[in-house]
Amino acid sequence: MTHQPDSSVDPADIAAMEAQLGRLPRGVVDIAHRCPCGCPDVVRTLPRLPGGTPFPTTFYATCPKLTGAISTLEARGMMRQMTQDLADDPVLAAGYQAAHEDYLRRRADLGQVAEIDGISAGGMPDRVKCLHVLVAHSLAVGPGVNPLGDRALEALPQWWLGGCCSGAEGADAGDADTTDRNDAADHNGTTDQQV
Secondary structure: OOOOOOOOOOHHHHHHHHHHHOOOOOOEEEEEEEOOOOOEEEEEEOOEOOOOOEOOOOEEEOOHHHHHHHHHHHHOOHHHHHHHHHHHOHHHHHHHHHHHHHHHHHHHOOOOOHHHOOOOOOOOOOOOOOHHHHHHHHHHHOOOOOHHHHHHHHHOOOOOOOOOOOOOOOOOHHHOOOOOOOOOOOOOOOOOOOO
16 A cells, blocks of 8 residues: 555555545545544545546545445436526525535645636536535535535435445445446546546
8 A cells, every 4th residue: 555645644544445445545635524434435635636637526435335325316316306406496506606616715725727727526516417526525514515415415324324334344345336436527528537
């Protein structure tokens, strides 16, 4: 396991995320939220990954139990309904615009990347493309910032029940397949990637 030299993230957290993802995470700045089991479930990432790739997804969900539960909401059509709600509700749309601006502001604190300037993630500010990003944003910054992330979070089951997803409490880290489920959710045509 290679720890990123300029990161202050605890090596135990890096190991937990490696178990969750099945690979070493890249560009991790800090743990943005912890699951009730104590393991990381959302990380804060650099806007440019090691190697130079732009990465718009500042808040990235790592817990396979969380990402699996979010994927279930997506499969049930929640993104489509939320996008329609944005078109129908100007107050909701204004709140989502403010969430987009919050996301950009928090990413700018980590550095400027010209290729993703003005582009947040998850489809913000005018559609919903990825609930994983919206939930991660809500978990990282708390309620009241991203109204659609908050709505999705409220619809989730208690994903942490049944043991830790990192294997720390004997749970199998392979309980959920995270491949292609937690891709970066930019909406300007850049390639989706993983942290």
